[in-house]
Amino acid sequence: MAQEEVNKAIAGEYNLGFEIDIEQDTVPPGLNEDVIKFISAKKDEPEWMLELRLKAYHKWLEMEEPTWGKVEYEPIDYQSISYFSAPKKAPESLDEVDPKILEAYEKLGIPLEEQKQLQGIAVDAVVDSVSVKTTYTEELKKHGIIFCSISEAIRDYPELIKKYMYSVVPMTDNFFAALNSAVFTDGTFVYIPKGVRCPMELSTYFRINAMNTGQFERTLIVADEGSYVSYNEGCSAPMRDDNQLHAAVVELIAMKDAEIKYSTIQNWYPGDEEGKGGIYNFVTKRGICEGENSKISWTQVETGSSITWKYPSCILKGDNSVGEFYSVAVTTLAQQADTGTKMIHLGKNTSSTIISKGISAMKGQNTYRGLVKIGANADGARNYSECDSLLIGSECGAHTFPYLESKDNIGQVEHEATTTKISDEQLFYLRQRGINEEDAVSMIVHGFCKEVFSQLPMEYAVEARALLELTLEGSVG
């Protein structure tokens, strides 16, 4: 890492904080039925979708914003947010994509055209609210795989959408899910047919670009019997002074013998060291292992956002189904994260693993919050959780709040947690061998996160490591 960049990081300058100048098609701030109708019309949606949106909107109006998270922030004025922002011109091929967008991806380290394609990744890139371009769709089509934006899916596959959307995260599940259900603008839909192993990693990069626009994407992945898919989501947003709201919903459905691997790298703008600016990330992610022997695995590397409120969960309904949650959450500057998972064991011999690594530095506050519930009929269910926290500096905080509820006498729930700082002894040992302090710390931190990074697809693991390094530079010492 060049000293210049280190300095930037110390100064709180976000190196992904540049802005792309594209003509926007934006509605004025505020939320009412007209805005929802505008969004629906812009997306060329069928009437039934608009009705669902309006229903969600009315439910949302009756709901209260949750306050139980261990995060503190200024109240959000939902009427000051603009709920739609799209590039005016819808590109038809990659050539038509605004070079500035492509350039932005380059700066983000996402060379859409070359590197990812060379590595066989199909990318559904979302800039603000509209899916700009989906590559590899044709290739995937050969296998019967549907990989498109959720807007397209609503138009082209209404039966699948009607069947599965809201089936895992009901529109009234929580305040933010309800808001998303009313105003979601884009996102991704994936359907893997029976017995198909998706031949490539699927990937979507989200990017919040326009000023004062919330981003509300919605992702739905259905893996039919015996299928497999690995899906990667990366996020970044430019620097802003005002907080931007992000409230996404992700639903996963795994049928009998199916497996879904969902990886996230989130490096949205974290705000400055006073907690100014930065993304509010209130996300609802949940998967259901519907059929026997199915598996859902969540891996997340959360380094960005000023507020993170996120609990990727698994409902283990099918017998012998497996849920996994691997997480690295880093809070530095004045970031606050309240994140974890829920593992709901309903089927027999279901098993779940939770590995959570929290790193707090500077004034960061990092909370693991997780629920493990073993239902009375989940005979032989097994859970193992390990939640470790690493503190760097004396101003930060690390909190562990597991809820462990077991109702089955032949099930087993095990939870372990530790909170430590980097030991002086380890640090000294490495330095005595000639490694400078920053490198030594970084080495130890990587070791601490290793278990989680090893769950990421190769090229993302490299990215995650680089990101972690960048995030923590300057917070050591």
Next chain:
Amino acid sequence: MSKVLEIKELKAKIGDKNILKGLNLALEEGKVHAIMGPNGAGKSTLSKAIVGHYNVEVTDGEIIYNGKNIVEEEPEERALDGIFLSFQNPVEVPGVNNAYFLRTAVNARRKHLGLPELNAAEFLREMKALVSELGMKPELINRSLNEGFSGGEKKRNEILQMMMLEPNVVILDEIDSGLDIDALRAVSEGINKMKDGKRSFLVITHYSRILDYIKPDYIHVLKDGQIVHTGGPELVEQLEEEGYSSFEEK
């Protein structure tokens, strides 16, 4: 010679893996049988199958003991009838006092045999005598069962239990593993003392070292879930020189 324990065409698996594949073996009264075989041949599975371990599923065949098939019997029924296994890795049971545990077991066995139960004093007298004979530290009597015991202490504790329970069939699963020379001597002396012409022994081992101390009458070679060869003590030398590969067929 009368057969004490007879295993016929025994098939058993652990999880989905078939381990014993039609094993035949007969133990004679008063004799020492040694089972030798490479790692993974099924030696431990055989011992577990005989005592009814929960991990081993017998899918076919019989284990005849005292004239009846015991495959379906509970582990404690087999134990009360006189089958004793010295475990390869005895589990630690924190909070259960060693003496208290053994007295419960001894009295259960005595009751089963129609003998009067031992009171605490009688029992302790006997236990203390054996503890010193085996060269165990006296404080192990009042410690938690196997908790924090060294490898040698655990094995001696197994032999102590064997001596107190006076079983008819003794299975020794890798009794020498992890023992230093003194412990090995103490343990094998204890075992040899238990030879009375009626009691039968099944010594399961990977190495021949233990057989210098406990002289076997028969050697059985176990490979891939079957007994592939049976012979006299002279087999030990042959095995040491040629290894197991020379015993490919029955």
Next chain:
Amino acid sequence: MKLDILNALDSDSLLKELKSSSSKSVAASALAKLKVPNKKTEKYRYFDIEPLVTKDWQVADIAEAEPRSEGKKIVIQDGALVNSGDIEGLSVELAEFSDIDSEHFDGLYFLSHLMAKKAIVIRCSKDSSFEIEHIFSKEESLINYRVVILVDANTHVQAYESFSGDAKESFVLSGYDIFVSRDASLKFIKSHTLKQTQYTPIFTSRYKVDSNANLKLSSFDFSFANGLNIIRVELKESANIDASHLLYVSNSAKYGIVSEIVHEGKSSTSSQKAKSILDSGARGIFDALIRVQHSAKWTKAHQNSKAILLESGAYMASKPQLEIYIDDLEASHGSTTGQLDEQQLFYLRSRGIKESDARKMLILAFAHEIVATVDDEYLANKIYAEFERAYYGNYELDCIKTCDGCEELVLKDEQ
């Protein structure tokens, strides 16, 4: 009186309504803020609080007659001090008490203080060992009282709490305010067998452990009815707490521990261990938070919960929590819920011990670790016998004599 109606009142009206002295305004404003708990209150999440706060209670009058002063036992009957004991180094009196823990998280802690006109204040100025017996006899009442124990600096005390009486259908709302002064130590042992038809107890307490002081808390709750122990502990510099809890819950009861240990001073240490044994339909609760404040560097904090579900339908809610605001520390927690160890069970059975006996043996061994934290041998044996009685009594099994002379102890106890 219905407790939940108090939620409509502000702090001044609370003082008036509960006829409390203005010296307790701290409690009134805290209660106005925290409210009388209901089923949505996080700390009561797993407990059935609703029936207790919605019922129209007859509040038991506390008699203020002159207590006896004989024997080594302090006796409190239905909240009234009936025997202050004759114990050297101890003074026991009724007094107005206002040094309330303003940071307490529990609304009922403050309510209990507001309702209690006077507290029973026990001051320990010399090393001593004594027993406090709580007797509950008033039926269908709300019995509320407070006890304060002050352990003077450099004084070493053991207190043992026992319980008797039925008080059917009553709600016992009580608890302690305990101050362990500098360089002092307190061993506080509570043993409570709560039968099916008895009162519902909520003991809501605070412990303040001053610098270099040491608190050892051992609680044994064998319960066939609902109840809750709420504990808040503050640790000053180099203070230490060792807390051990053994819980046996049966008969579809809900019983548990809700605790918060706050490390305020540097180099303070805490260790908390809970073991729960749960029968069919029973619910065990272990909701325990350790908070390490910014001021508390070089802290060591460890917490562990182990639960065994004996039958299907038993339910363990375990919520071990760490809240940490400083990096220079050592903290960990662990929690397991499951059944008896299969390997251990097999080992015992392979030696001829029948399965039901082997199970019993392992259960007793499980409990033993917590009982062994009581170093007073007589008390440890007595508590172990109480556990066996609760556990076997329920199963109608014979005692398998884990200690010589346990019958003797039981007989002595019953006389």
